[in-house]
Amino acid sequence: MRDLVKALKALSDETRLRIMNLLLERECCVCEVMQALNISQSRASRNLNALYDAGFLKLRRQGLWALYSLDEERLGGYYWHLIRAVAKALEGNETALQDRRRLKNARRAVPSCGMRRANQNTSPIRLIRHLYRLRRQGIDFKNWRALRRSTS
Amino acid sequence: MRDLVKALKALSDETRLRIMNLLLERECCVCEVMQALNISQSRASRNLNALYDAGFLKLRRQGLWALYSLDEERLGGYYWHLIRAVAKALEGNETALQDRRRLKNARRAVPSCGMRRANQNTSPIRLIRHLYRLRRQGIDFKNWRALRRSTS
DNA sequence: TTATTATATGTGCATCCTTGCATATTATAG
DNA sequence: CTATAATATGCAAGGATGCACATATAATAA
Known part of the structure; x- marks a missing residue:
């Protein structure tokens, strides 16, 4: 119950949903997230960490980069349904599409x-x-x- | 996106998850919810209303009672996945079981x-x-x- | 060593959430 | 009409949340 609340809290924020949208596309570093969403670095870092903390993401470090991606291993059980809900709700969403477009140009x-x-x-x-x-x-x-x- | 955030916010609270657990069992009035969860009347009412507001519930009035239940009509799309996530996460949960037991005795x-x-x-x-x-x-x-x- | 750069985090502030308490509202009975 | 009972709601207090800003940390290069 506690964990479910935490997971839901983590998802119930527009910034973090937009991040999930990016990560449904591919692995991202903090830097790419801040560019794609056009938000500050601390904001990107904190929100990524919130999703990580809630059990959605895994972290891989490469040099200076922190590369976040969906943690397929943990995404069984109810996590799976939550991810599907997000993906479903975001399909066709204009902001989500735009973010993905900007992600392509992110460096x-x-x-x-x-x-x-x-x-x-x-x-x-x-x-x-x-x-x-x-x-x-x-x-x-x-x-x-x-x-x-x-x-x- | 806005709606999804609202739905997720509505679910990301222990009291409301416990209410969802009851409503997965059957239609309930405010009075039954407060007894099953052992919470105050205003708390039961407000949290039911929050779930209603987020689009999960429908309301039927019978005499003095306000009878809330899951709104099957709206529960297509991503709502469906969310409900499944909640149901999945709550199965076997001790609090959830206890609440259902108390619901049986609620009057x-x-x-x-x-x-x-x-x-x-x-x-x-x-x-x-x-x-x-x-x-x-x-x-x-x-x-x-x-x-x-x-x-x- | 120092400089650079990606990321993390301490702090303060504004905002929103949840609750208890009291009270209002509503439907019904008498 | 008044009384009762189920529900809704105004209000204030306490707590949680999200952010910007500045700064700290860590990896790498020179």
Whole structure:
């Protein structure tokens, strides 16, 4: 009963439903979530953690990234029904679609996705060096070419 | 999205989950809910109303009673999955079982089930007159005989 | 070592939720 | 009409929640 209340509380928030929508699409890092939903970093982190805490998500760390995804192993029992309810309710929802669209354009490892500090002024050169570095590490970075183009 | 959040919020409360448990068993009046859960009248009323408001329940009035039950008509779509999640999560739960047991013994039309006023002191004679009255009205009152026994 | 960057978290504030208590409302009986 | 009984509701107190802001933590690079 306690657990069910916790799970339901975790889901009964628009921000977190939108996050679930992203994770139904694919694994995401905090950085991608904040870009796709256009919310602050602390907000993305906290809400992801709430869903994690409630038992919906699993966490995998890769370098600096915290990669969250639906925890298929725990999603038996009533969790399964809850997920289905969310998926069903969100299908065709305009916000949900838009978020997914923005997720496609979201980038990992983009300096400005960090703290939203004023006067960030990260030079393109530094960014490109960073991207090369990532590629050297064998990190899957689908669109680094486009990224390079857009910042040079 | 808004509606889903509302539905989830309505469910994410222990009192209301316990109420859903009762209504999965059968239609109940406010009075029965307060007895089965052993909670105050205003608390029962308000929480029933919250579930009603969120679209889970339908309301039927019979005399003084407000009879709430699951609204099968609205329970398509994601509502259905939510109900299944609740039912699944509650099966075997000790509190839920106990509530159902107490529901069996709950009585409609018992004077003391009202306001819990101090110095209620309703006389058995008055209660029995009330029960006869009800029977004359053709109101289905399964256990009025037992009731009469217990108060005379 | 220091600098950078993704993420996590302490704090304060505003808002909303839930409840008990008292009272209002409503239907019925007399 | 008045009284009774089931339910609804106004109100205030206490608690929970969500957020922004600033800062801390941790991994990596130089």
